[in-house]
Amino acid sequence: MLLIPTTPRTTPSPRYWLLLALALGALKLGLIVFDPTQRFFLGDSESYLHSALTGWIPPDRSFLYGYFIRYTAVICGWLPALLIAQSLCGVLSGLLCARIASAGLGLDRRIAAALAVLLALEPAQLFYERMMMAESLGTLCLLSMFACGFAYLRRHRWPWLLGMALAGTATVALRMSLLPVVLGFALLPPLAALALREGRAAWLRVAAHAVVAVLATAALHKAYQQLYGHLFQGPATYLQASGTFRLGLVAPLVKPGHLQQAGLAPELLQSVKPPLADPRARESQLWAPDGLIAVLRQASNGDMLATERYARKIASRALRDDIPGFLHLAVVTTADYFDPVQTYQRMEDDLGTRALAPPMQDALREQLRYDASRVHERRNPLTRYFEASGNWLIFCLFSLAPLALMALLRNWNQRREAALLLCLTALGLVAGQLLFSHIVSFRYLHPFPALVLLCLAATLAAPTARRNGERQRI
Structure with missing residues (x-):
């Protein structure tokens, strides 16, 4: 057992965790009774449901979440089983947040419990527990990865x-957008461990552990890509459509010469109807029937694999030739969070206000006993709660980096390793969101509140932790 600075209140007993889990479970159960409405995001939810019902492997979304739906709602023949399972994910996320706060950051167990309750009541958490989307499960896996990193620092x-x-690989399998964060996190715990390590032996041990982290991450990610390629009967990759998503991100940087370098006629760009240079048209380039991806697909005679090869080549060349332009795109998207028209439209979209296709409605009604024909028209209580939280989520996005730096400064003399890991993790999450998001999207911000709450607590509660610090076994 490792001796670390702590207080009696930062080493909760098993009874504490049991009571906290029961309290969070009771809270979630009460909220399920209060508002059991389940909602759907057009496109994503349809793909997930079709995957769960038929075993189809989506080329552009998580197949793992389809299995999650299958072994909760489908196996029971009852859609609310998915709500219960995702609410359980919320309970576990709250417990992980409390564990990081108490054992990792040395915060009072009452503060840790308060963080868990606040996360359980957080608008995005509650809303996505009711959405047929991978956010709730994906954030649980992300927090599991973070918790393992903090546990490494303790022991x-x-x-x-x-x-x-392993948790990081599961995170990527559920939410591909978090890949940069997951890959960047692989080295952070060993690097944070250097903050208090002295001597050649300690450095060698940390270096060896860094090698273990990198090799384990590389091996598991490679294994996942091989598995996905095997299931899809295509090349080993994270997603078969990863090339088109990459091209959609950098579409305004594409020039005729990039198509020529990829072996395509430059004149193809004349067939693209959405304005190619418009950063706000990047979603249209992905999905519109006359967008850039559709034009490439037509040039490939409908061959998806060929389209992906062209998209990867064009995207890599466009990015390589104009890094400043790529950074400008990130600035433009970031600025849209302060445009009320953009944020209103995106929030409306994220609420699931478009009806599911009739075949999907029929499948829900016949196989999962759920009528989704009018759900998109209603604003149930927790949907309104999430709708009102737009400014809170924007605050989380832009306050996380300064809060993380404040937490690091407040905890520099004590819990330096954990504070450094928290800070670097938060900065990486913010950088990943601002650099690799092509639209304003509130659902992309789902992991942010947990880290904001941790940074706030680490900043505000740090003086108490210092006054009461003493060495104790855990």
């Missing part, structure tokens, strides 16, 4: 790095 035992790599 400096390499098996935690294996758990971290």
Whole structure:
């Protein structure tokens, strides 16, 4: 067992965790009774449902979440089983947040419990527990990765790095947009461990652990890509449509010469109807029947694999030739969070205000006993709660980096390793969101509140932790 600075209140007993889990479970159960309405995001939810019902492997979305739906709602023949399972994910996320706060950051157990309750009541958390979307499960896996990283700092035992790599792989399998965060996190716990390590032996041990983290992450990600390629009967990759998503992100940077370098006629760009240079038209380039991806698909005679090869080549060349332009795109998208018209439209879209296709409605009614024909027209209580939270989520996005730096400064003399890991993790999450998002999207911000709450607590509660600090076994 490792001796670390702590207080009696930062080493909760099993009874504490049991009571906290029961309290969170009772809270979630009460909210399920209060508002059991389940909602759907057109496109994503349809793909997930079709995957769950038929075993189809989506080329552009998580197949793992389809299995999650199958082994909750489909196996029961009852859609609310998905709501219950995702609410359980919310309970576990709250417990992980409390664990990071108490054991990782040395915060009072009452503060840790308060963080868990606040996360359980957080608008995006409650809303996406009721959405047929991968956010709730994906954030749980992300927090599991973070928790393994903090556990490594407490004990400096390499098996935690294996758990971290496994949780990170599951995160990417559920939410591809978090890939940069997951890959960047692989080295952060060993690097944070250097904050208090001295001597050649300590450095060698940390270096060895860094190698373990990198190799475990690389091996598991490679294994996942091989598995996905096998199931899809295509090349090993994260998503078969990853190339088109990459091209959609950098579409305004594409020039005729990039198509020529990829072996296509430059004149193809004349067939693209959405304005190619408009950063706000990037979603249209992905999905519109006359967008850039559709034009490439037509040039490939409908061959998806050929379209992906062209998209990867064009995207890599466009990005390589105009890094400043790519950064400008990130600035433009970031600025849209302060445009009321853009945020209103995106919030309306994220609420699931478009009706599911009739075949999907029929499948829900016949196989899962749920009538979704009017759900998109209603504003149930927790939907209104999420709708009113737009400014809160924007605050989380833009306050996380300064809060993380404040938490690091407040905890520099004590819990330096954990505070450094928290800060670097938060900065990486913000950078990943601002650099690799092509639209304003509130659902992309789902993981942010948990880290904002942790940084706030680490900043505000740090003086108490210092006054009461003492060495104790855990």
